[in-house]
Amino acid sequence: MKYVDEYRDPAKVRGLLGEIDEQVTRPWVLMEICGGQTHAFLHHGLDEMLPGGIELVHGPGCPVCVTPLEQIDKALAIATRPDVIFTSYGDMLRVPGSTMDLFNIRANGGDVRVVYSPLEAIRIAETSPEKQVVFFAIGFETTAPPNAMAVLQAKQRGIKNLSVLVSHVCVPPAMEAILSSKTNRVQAFLAAGHVCAVMGYHEYPAITEKYKVPIVVTGFEPVDLLVGVLAAVRQLEAGKAEVQNAYERAVTFEGNQTAQNVMNTVFQPVDRKWRGIGMIPQSGLGLRPEFEAFDAEKRFSVGELVTQESPLCIAGEILQGIKKPPQCAAYGNQCTPQSPLGAPMVSAEGTCAAYYRYHRELVPNG
Amino acid sequence: MCLSIPARITEIKQQDSLLMGMVDFGGVLKEVCLDYVPEAKVGQYVLIHVGFAISVLDEEEAQERLNLIREIESFEEEPGSA
Numbered sequence: 001m002k003y004v005d006e007y008r009d010p011a012k013v014r015g016l017l018g019e020i021d022e023q024v025t026r027p028w029v030l031m032e033i034c035g036g037q038t039h040a041f042l043h044h045g046l047d048e049m050l051p052g053g054i055e056l057v058h059g060p061g062c063p064v065c066v067t068p069l070e071q072i073d074k075a076l077a078i079a080t081r082p083d084v085i086f087t088s089y090g091d092m093l094r095v096p097g098s099t100m101d102l103f104n105i106r107a108n109g110g111d112v113r114v115v116y117s118p119l120e121a122i123r124i125a126e127t128s129p130e131k132q133v134v135f136f137a138i139g140f141e142t143t144a145p146p147n148a149m150a151v152l153q154a155k156q157r158g159i160k161n162l163s164v165l166v167s168h169v170c171v172p173p174a175m176e177a178i179l180s181s182k183t184n185r186v187q188a189f190l191a192a193g194h195v196c197a198v199m200g201y202h203e204y205p206a207i208t209e210k211y212k213v214p215i216v217v218t219g220f221e222p223v224d225l226l227v228g229v230l231a232a233v234r235q236l237e238a239g240k241a242e243v244q245n246a247y248e249r250a251v252t253f254e255g256n257q258t259a260q261n262v263m264n265t266v267f268q269p270v271d272r273k274w275r276g277i278g279m280i281p282q283s284g285l286g287l288r289p290e291f292e293a294f295d296a297e298k299r300f301s302v303g304e305l306v307t308q309e310s311p312l313c314i315a316g317e318i319l320q321g322i323k324k325p326p327q328c329a330a331y332g333n334q335c336t337p338q339s340p341l342g343a344p345m346v347s348a349e350g351t352c353a354a355y356y357r358y359h360r361e362l363v364p365n366g
Numbered sequence: 367m368c369l370s371i372p373a374r375i376t377e378i379k380q381q382d383s384l385l386m387g388m389v390d391f392g393g394v395l396k397e398v399c400l401d402y403v404p405e406a407k408v409g410q411y412v413l414i415h416v417g418f419a420i421s422v423l424d425e426e427e428a429q430e431r432l433n434l435i436r437e438i439e440s441f442e443e444e445p446g447s448a
Contacts, residue, residue, distance in 0.1 A: 001392035003372040003411055003423055006432060015439030036369050061368070089416070117417025119384075119399060139416075142368040145402060146418040149384075156383065194368040197413055197421040220370075223435065248427035250413055256420055259402040349368075 003249070007221030016226035017049055023233045027053040029185045030232055031178070031321050033171060034192035035062030035349025036220055042358040044222045050229065057185060057321030058354075060174050061192050063139045063167075064091045064347035065319060066274040069307040071138075071167040072097040077302050078134055078165065079105045079112050084300075085128060087121040088136040090114040094346045098308040118150035125154070125162040134296045137164040142194045144168050144285055145259035148266035151287070151294050163296040166286055169272055171195050172203045173283035179211040183322050188232040190218040190225070193247040198263075200255025204243040212241040219247040266291055275343060276316030313342035318351050325355040325362075332356065332363035370415040372423060375400070375408050389414060 006012075032038055038058040041047045047056050060066055076097045079086035086102070093102040093114065106112040111131075115121055121135035137147040147164065154162045171192060178184055191204065196217045204215045214235035218228030228246045235242060245251055263285070272284025287295050312330040317323040325331045325344075335341040337353055344350035356363060373389035378400060380386070385400040389412065396414075403412055403419045412419035 001372070002374075003428070004392075012435050012439055015441075016435065019438045019441075034368055063368075117399075119417055140368055142370065142415055142420065145420070146399070146416045149399065149401065149418070153382075153384070192368060194370045194413065194415060194420070197370065227431070227435065246431075248431055249424045250421045256402055258404060259420060262402075 004221065007219070007223040009223065012223045013226060016223065016230055020054070020226065020230050020233055021051045023230065023237055024051045024053045025237060027055065028233060028236050029055045029057055029187045030190060030229060031057045031059045031186040031188075032190040032218070032225075033059040033061040033175065034195070035059075035065070035347065035351065036194075037061075037190060037192065037218065037225060038351055039349060039354045040220050040222070040225060042354045045358075046222060046225060054229065054233065058318070058324075058351040059178070059321060060274065060277065060319040061140065061171065062319070062344065062347050062349040062351070063143070063169060064095055065315065065343040065350050066169055066277065067092070067095070067138050067167045067343070068273040068275045069098060069309055070273070070305060071165065073305045073307055074297060074302045075102065075136055075165055076100060076105060077305065078296060078300050079110050081132075081300070083132050085111045085113060085124055085131045085133045086136070087113050087115045087124060087133060089138065091347050091349075092136055092138065094340065095343045096310075096340060096346070098306075118147050119153070121162060122150055122153055122159060125159050129161060131161065132299070133162050135162065135164045137166045137168065140169055140171055140192070140195050141199045141263070142197070144267060145198060145256075145263045148263045151266045151291055152262060154294060155291065163294050163299045164287070165296040166267075167272075168267065168285035169274065170269070170283055170285065172207065173280050174274070175207055176211075177277070177280045177283070178320055179207070179213065181320065183320075186213065186321060188214040188216070188236055190228045190232060191215050193217055193219040193224070193251060196247065196251045196255065198256050198259050200253050201243055201245060201251065202253055202255070208241045208243050214241050215243045217243075217245045217247050217251050219250065274319070276313075276319050278316075310341040315342035315344050318344050325352040328352070368415065370413040370420060372411050373398075373414050374411050375406055378406070378408060387419075389419070
């Protein structure tokens with residue numbers, strides 16, 4: 001397959017690994033923002049092939065992981081209603097709320113459906129006019145424009161029985177939160193290529209200037225990941241801190257403005273709590289007042305709920321790159337993908353799930 | 367969640383006020399929304415995320431990067447190089 005095979009070519013991977021090895025003269029700590037990149041690094045074993053001096057720490061770019069417990073509990077409260085068809089991306093179904101998950105709701109007779117695209121939620125709403133259809137709109141800037149389109153279409157087509165439970169998050173404020181932390185170890189970022197496909201990278205020069213860290217827009221295939229690492233290492237070794245695009249075939253400086261326009265028509269920046277991390281000002285997207293009629297939180301008045309997080313889970317430190325999964329006492333024993341205590345063990349992009357799947361030697365009794 | 371996969375556009379059509387199309391993921395055909403890539407043409411490759419094309423892949427940029435990598439690759443393979 002074009003645009004896939006050439007970026008998985010072992011000869012190119014070897015060449016890039018050799019070049020990185022030649023460039024490195026001292027230890028560096030790099031963070032890949034996106035959970036998809038974490039999985040790709042571990043899946044291809046690249047984390048172990050990089051020179052010993054390069055440490056990868058894994059970022060918070062897993063929307064399922066950072067969706068706050070309050071929003072999960074609200075989803076659960078809405079999904080139990082007999083008049084509701086609750087639609088969601090598949091990853092969210094096993095994320096633990098305070099007492100249960102969406103799968104439990106489904107097992108108890110709730111109508112919870114996995115959708116691949118937000119447009120499917122529209123179709124369900126059109127074909128089930130007697131039901132209230134709710135879509136769980138989560139994700140980073142990559143997913144916000146598709147979700148925004150569902151809301152815009154519902155308004156334009158007069159679809160009254162669709163609403164959205166919104167929990168969108170944005171990457172740049174999270175990068176700043178990590179860099180501002182006293183415990184920060186990150187010296188360079190591999191920026192999330194698909195977020196940048198939508199947003200471009202015009203937001204990043206302000207961050208590199210303020211915090212003096214290189215930011216390299218990076219893709220997802222093995223060759224892309226190593227091109228990103230090489231660019232970051234070259235900058236670090238040269239004492240530079242610039243924004244670089246290493247995913248040119250998919251990303252431009254301005255990004256996809258058509259998608260950004262629809263996203264900005266429907267959503268506006270809001271303060272957002274990140275699960276395990278806490279409140280980050282203006283780090284989320286919420287519905288603009290013109291689209292309030294589609295807000296599931298208002299339609300079902302779920303209000304404030306009392307939440308309860310597992311006291312054993314250290315997801316917050318994992319998501320900020322402060323600790324790695326094997327440093328968690330619950331990892332691999334009380335917490336497994338079959339019985340997760342925290343969201344990073346659930347998601348296909350969660351760091352704990354990636355370690356459990358690809359680094360079984362680090363699992364206690366694994 | 368931000369997983370996006372390249373696919374080749376095989377058909378473009380207007381449907382329910384949206385620009386839709388068929389794309390080919392290496393043999394698997396799927397209907398997707400092309401509203402965010404109005405400039406896309408049949409035969410071009412796009413990145414698909416949750417049923418939406420979010421970017422048209424740039425052939426020239428891809429070639430340029432692959433050429434740079436090829437240089438590194440041949441340099442690394444030279445006998446006697448470190």
